[in-house]
Amino acid sequence: MTAFAIILGIGVFCSICSKGAGAEVVLETKNKTLKELREAIYAKIDELPTIPAVVAKVLALIEDEKTDAQALTRVISHDPSLTAKVLKVANSAYYGFPQTISGLDRAVALLGMNMVQSLALSIGVLGNLPKSKGPLNFSSQGLWLHSLAVATAMDELKKYCAKARGSDYLFVVGLLHDVGKIVLLHFFLEEYEKALSQLENENGSTLYLAERAAIGFDHGQVGAMLLDRWKFPREVIMPIAVHHHSKVPESANPRDTAMLKVADQIANLAGIGHGDEKAPPKIAESDFQILCLDKDDLAKVQASIIDSKESIESFFSSMSLA
Numbered sequence: 001m002t003a004f005a006i007i008l009g010i011g012v013f014c015s016i017c018s019k020g021a022g023a024e025v026v027l028e029t030k031n032k033t034l035k036e037l038r039e040a041i042y043a044k045i046d047e048l049p050t051i052p053a054v055v056a057k058v059l060a061l062i063e064d065e066k067t068d069a070q071a072l073t074r075v076i077s078h079d080p081s082l083t084a085k086v087l088k089v090a091n092s093a094y095y096g097f098p099q100t101i102s103g104l105d106r107a108v109a110l111l112g113m114n115m116v117q118s119l120a121l122s123i124g125v126l127g128n129l130p131k132s133k134g135p136l137n138f139s140s141q142g143l144w145l146h147s148l149a150v151a152t153a154m155d156e157l158k159k160y161c162a163k164a165r166g167s168d169y170l171f172v173v174g175l176l177h178d179v180g181k182i183v184l185l186h187f188f189l190e191e192y193e194k195a196l197s198q199l200e201n202e203n204g205s206t207l208y209l210a211e212r213a214a215i216g217f218d219h220g221q222v223g224a225m226l227l228d229r230w231k232f233p234r235e236v237i238m239p240i241a242v243h244h245h246s247k248v249p250e251s252a253n254p255r256d257t258a259m260l261k262v263a264d265q266i267a268n269l270a271g272i273g274h275g276d277e278k279a280p281p282k283i284a285e286s287d288f289q290i291l292c293l294d295k296d297d298l299a300k301v302q303a304s305i306i307d308s309k310e311s312i313e314s315f316f317s318s319m320s321l322a
């Protein structure tokens, strides 16, 4: 069993059920085993359109160590719609370049190859997701604004400690960390409404626990299943899979996961968009230590995220997702 499968099986089981280890034990709420629930979620994910060819090609470039900026711009430029969207975001107030960026090669020169790759992946995935359906007190705009604030906070955190540099794809991790909510809303609306109403009724409950009780998995695990199906690299999938786990397995890079958890909390405290409906637990001391951060650093990053609110909104509107 792979580390990822363990996280989606026994790891989840142990965190929501106290009857001992074993993925085959029945969940009372659904009368289904975790294996059956996982298969049901994967079957639903398979109903979604396949990932756009251009995104698959950008992902393939990550595996290719010989990839260079020319190869990246060649792949993206074959998709005029994605090219236009990447350039629109690169020209948004979020990056604040004084001159217009009119070509992908210029975007790579100014933003870096990694950021252009991250933008292409994020925009490609977000454009491929189903529109959420309601009637719920859920706003997809709020979700993406929150996610952009998390991605921005992760970028900002890197400045405070060399050890917090993290992987090359932290921006994608931040932007897609709550993507599982879209899958749950689209395919498990009834169960999700149950999770949300449980959250409203129970003081001290958290969304991820309510999701596990109603659906068997939390949105981090479901988002990881989606990205696994779409063949994203492990360094993107793993922190997302465990971002609501109190114990992070070694297989999920503890530094990247700590960055995601801290950035998630910063975005919640900054009040940009909608994160989890109730405040998540306070940042663990161990996460501060992993990232070499102190409380002052945290306050500075939070202040800078609050200052970035307008530019985050401009990034969002240039992605035309609303």
Ligand SMILES: [Fe+2]
Pocket: 177, 178, 219, 220, 243, 244, 276
């Ligand atoms: Fe989350």
Ligand SMILES: [Fe+2]
Pocket: 146, 150, 177, 178, 264, 275, 276
């Ligand atoms: Fe979040």
